[in-house]
Amino acid sequence: MKRTFFKIYYGPAFQSAQLERRKLTIPPALHALNGRSVLFMTDIHMSAMFPDDAVRRLIGQAAALEPDIVCYGGDFAETEEDQERLMPLLARLRARIGSFAVLGNNDFEHLYHSSRGLVNELNRIGIVALVDTEARLDLPGGARLRVAGLNALPEGTRPPAPFFSGEDSRDFRILMAHYPKSFMLHAGNCASLPHLALAGHNHGGQFRFLGLTPFNIGFEKNKTSRALPVAGWTDVPGFPLLISPGVGTSRLPFRLNVPPTIHLITLECSEQTA
Numbered sequence: 385m386k387r388t389f390f391k392i393y394y395g396p397a398f399q400s401a402q403l404e405r406r407k408l409t410i411p412p413a414l415h416a417l418n419g420r421s422v423l424f425m426t427d428i429h430m431s432a433m434f435p436d437d438a439v440r441r442l443i444g445q446a447a448a449l450e451p452d453i454v455c456y457g458g459d460f461a462e463t464e465e466d467q468e469r470l471m472p473l474l475a476r477l478r479a480r481i482g483s484f485a486v487l488g489n490n491d492f493e494h495l496y497h498s499s500r501g502l503v504n505e506l507n508r509i510g511i512v513a514l515v516d517t518e519a520r521l522d523l524p525g526g527a528r529l530r531v532a533g534l535n536a537l538p539e540g541t542r543p544p545a546p547f548f549s550g551e552d553s554r555d556f557r558i559l560m561a562h563y564p565k566s567f568m569l570h571a572g573n574c575a576s577l578p579h580l581a582l583a584g585h586n587h588g589g590q591f592r593f594l595g596l597t598p599f600n601i602g603f604e605k606n607k608t609s610r611a612l613p614v615a616g617w618t619d620v621p622g623f624p625l626l627i628s629p630g631v632g633t634s635r636l637p638f639r640l641n642v643p644p645t646i647h648l649i650t651l652e653c654s655e656q657t658a
């Protein structure tokens with residue numbers, strides 16, 4: 385049955401994530417990136433309720449897409465042991481160009497004393513962890529990749545210096561944050577607007593019934609922006625922003641009518657679009 389009234393997604397039964405494919409138009413000056421892909425995965429929340437086998441299947445599914453760039457939106461694991469089990473699995477997902485991550489509130493709250501350890505572990509397996517920092521990577525064909533990551537907390541201090549300074553038409557700019565609201569608060573700290581922004585945190589509400597989620601009844605009122613959708617694409621901040629429903633769960637170990645979702649965004653140079 386294609387549609388059911390209730391569809392419950394439970395970690396140990398996880399077989400594969402829903403894959404959302406999207407084309408993103410980029411300026412002609414970025415023709416060197418035409419056809420390249422960005423995989424976005426967020427809120428894995430590895431735990432006993434989302435165990436090794438399930439995460440292995442998730443990583444295998446993502447790796448089969450052979451992405452050029454991989455971005456993680458934070459909330460990796462529930463405990464330090466879960467984090468230790470997750471790292472070798474994440475290391476299997478290779479990107480042709482590079483992998484980048486921001487940390488989530490879960491990473492700071494539950495792993496508060498080891499969030500520095502998480503940054504080190506991510507870097508060790510080749511994922512550049514961005515906490516109010518920016519990474520730059522020269523690419524073949526004269527293009528340059530710039531990826532910046534905002535702090536996990538929407539009220540967090542402003543990044544020390546504006547991201548994406550020294551505008552260059554050959555730069556492809558990605559801005560990441562765990563909280564969607566961060567873009568409403570701190571996007572002004574970008575000297576140049578991003579071509580793509582990525583966020584997680586909301587889990588698409590995690591529970592959706594008759595189109596309503598806990599956010600509709602005031603859940604995390606102070607941490608969300610009413611101007612932004614709970615999940616999906618929006619141009620509200622002034623640039624394309626994807627708010628992903630993510631993969632895992634927090635608080636209650638299941639999802640209702642919100643499938644685990646990963647995203648493959650293919651860059652399409654505007655010169656070559658009809």
Ligand SMILES: [Fe+2]
Binds near residue numbers: 429490586587
């Ligand atoms: Fe989360």
